Amino acid sequence: MSAGSAKIPVTVAEITPVTDLITRFRFARRDGGPLPVFSGGAHTVVEMQDGDTLRRNPYSLMGDPADQSSYSISVRRDDQGRGGSLFMHSQCRVGMDMVISNPVNLFALDLRGRKHLMLAGGIGITPFLAQIKQLAASNGRFELHYAARSAAHAAYADDLRAAHPGNVHIYHGDQDQRFDLEHLLDGQPLGTHVYVCGPLRMIGQVRDTAANLGWPREAVHSEEFLAPKSGKPFQVKLAVSNKVIEVGEHQSLLEAIEAAGVEAPYLCRGGACGQCETDVIGYDGKFLHNDHWLDADARASGKKIMPCVSRFEGKTLVLDR
């Protein structure tokens, strides 16, 4: 099968500042036609032509999954990042043509759930916005707990509280309001599923607390997109296509492979889905594995790398690509 997902040519229809860090972008199809419906929790991969670099960053779709007129994403500016969010904040303009992928869902609701308990940290609120719209349309039972640094940083909190007064609970860090995880998880009815999207530490805490309370692993769902880390430039030989490529400081290995015109599969571009897993033919040096996919054995084997987020330091690296 072809790399990535089906592409959709879109135009930037609207740009709306939400907080001093978060901006919302609305996309409509360039040909004016309907966009595909999707399921709550899905993301789209946005392609950004940033000078000579083609960036592809995943963002959760936050609109109503049944609304085919446009897609909305919210992007948090990361001044220390490699430039994807900065590109969206500083260079993206209304009317600009862009390309996005068909929706992909790696954080779907378990539709068997009797109740859906959602825990959001900061920008991790976005997938829940779509899931809540999906559940509201089907009378699904949910409860959202959303933590942000302060009221000014709590994007969409007011809208959520207004639309679902009994189901939405907001926590402001600057007022020392924190999740009491044990209290939140304890006493939930059988068939409850918990979903967490936020910083890695928060995901770990939820998983640990749930496990200690005897929750089944399958009832705990999480999503964390890793942004590829910057690092020292390195050289890679692509054996199948017989090319030697340079991976730049602020470029991911996957981006460098793509920039060399070599097709490589991907879906999440965040180290989670496993689609870009690549065989290592030979190496002399050290892997910097940054993904959630490879287990300890696979890492130790020196035979696999996830080029979307992982890097390499050393003399030679030869990949089966």
Next chain:
Amino acid sequence: MTIQFKDETFRDDYTFKNSEWAVNRFPFPFHEDSYMYSVNMEPHQSFRPGSVFEHRFDVDEHYLSEMRDRAQVLAEDPLRCQSLPHMTLAGWDLLELIMVSKSEDYPDLFQLNRDDNNWHWINKPMGIDQKFTFLDEATLPYGPMEYITRQTQGDFAVLDQRDDNLWMDAGMITTQADWSLDFDIGMNFFEWHAPVPKAHELGIFVRALKFLLNVQQGLPARRLNWTMTVNPLLDTSPENYSKWGVQKQELTLENMPDKMHLRVELQTFFRLPRSNALVFPIRCYLIKLGEVVTVPKWGRRLHRVLRDLPEELATYKGFIGNRPKIIEWLSRYDDGAPTSPGIWPD
């Protein structure tokens, strides 16, 4: 071309046969002179106009008779169509996929008019004119999956995706190669394939599952599978094994060309957008051995494939007892000449 729908049976007097048009577009499953399991997936893109691969859901001359046979199977055994409660949304996804695809691909046969959630569906061959409210089960005579699959050739397994696995949580299964939806519903990918010999050891299912979990919206996939069936039976279910199993004994060299059938499944895989489920349509095409050998390349190749097939596979596919007879008959159509690569007639 305009499809001439046939009036024929897949039971009792077995009047099913293929026209020359249907024989020439038959999805012959062997691209070389031997067969072993593989994850033979490819994108389900339209190609070869007129072939069964042209449209997302192929409609052919057997349409009306197959739908009549399905209705009979369901009247006798309603358990062939089941959907666990959380799969209703996936049923609507499937209804939408099929209605949109068929009305776009066969505008002379099917029409769909949509005004928000007020839908109007016209199925001309079956004489159906239905106005209903999308996502409101009360406005259709059956649940959404059952409604649309009573009007669509092929079996449909609807798979929920969760915990890095696929779960067969709904289906319309009336033309199956000897497996029971009623028994298998609720199983995961490895469990419902558990009885298949060899393929687990070869790692086939691990690779296939990895592929299927990543099938994307807008990028469907397909593969072919096959078996052999005595008499043109669509319903070779375990439930009715008592009825069709005994018919295997009726096979002779004389009735071989009319009685023995190659049974091919065109399996396709579509991501369903609202539910994130995966639908797995399994379309059964039957062809008589007498029809197969009208294409010389197919006659030669089928002889070689069946002759060299490992015993375990011939047993699993249920024709080990009749294999010597089948090979003897087919050998008359194999002059030993080389065959060209690929599945198509020369």
Next chain:
Amino acid sequence: MTNSVFEPSIKSRPVYGTLAARPGKAHLMIADAEGAEAILDMAQTAPEGLFTKTQIMFIPKATGDTYVRQLQALKPAQFYVGPSYNASVSRLQRVLKDAHMGLQIYLAGTEGLIGQAMFEAVSAGIPHTALQTEHRGSTARRMQCVHCKGITEDVTTDPFQCAHCGLHLFVRDHYSRRIAAFQGVRIDAEDPGNVPIPVERFK
């Protein structure tokens, strides 16, 4: 007596483990016959206080009073002894209806008991992989006739006769969690009347 050992089989055939105490605020243990021994064995290494938050449901079957007193001595918060699994189902459903996430379920004994109780727990919203199971006692099988859909309990021979439609069925290892039974398929479908002599395969 220890837990039963089975031949390696196909992927749909259930695999049983050994019960071990897990963290949780509430515990439900369901056993039949020799399954009681699995609970008693686990109790030896269980953390103190486990049984003060435990309900035990026990179906003695042919074991009579052998285990009842020993189970009672564990001082579970609730203790139920039932005459048959069928008689206990509505109680089990009632217990599950009010249960909360984190409830730990332990199933021990025959495949019929484990499978049927598992179905109730899964229906109540617990993933089947989160349920602990340990097989003890009879390996007789609960079989579904694929033809008439009737269930025949405690099948020990292969082939066997369906208790409902009377067909002679061979015993497959293909297992349905939803039906909590193995699949039985007519053995003489292709050659009516040719039924091999039944062999005792399960005890």
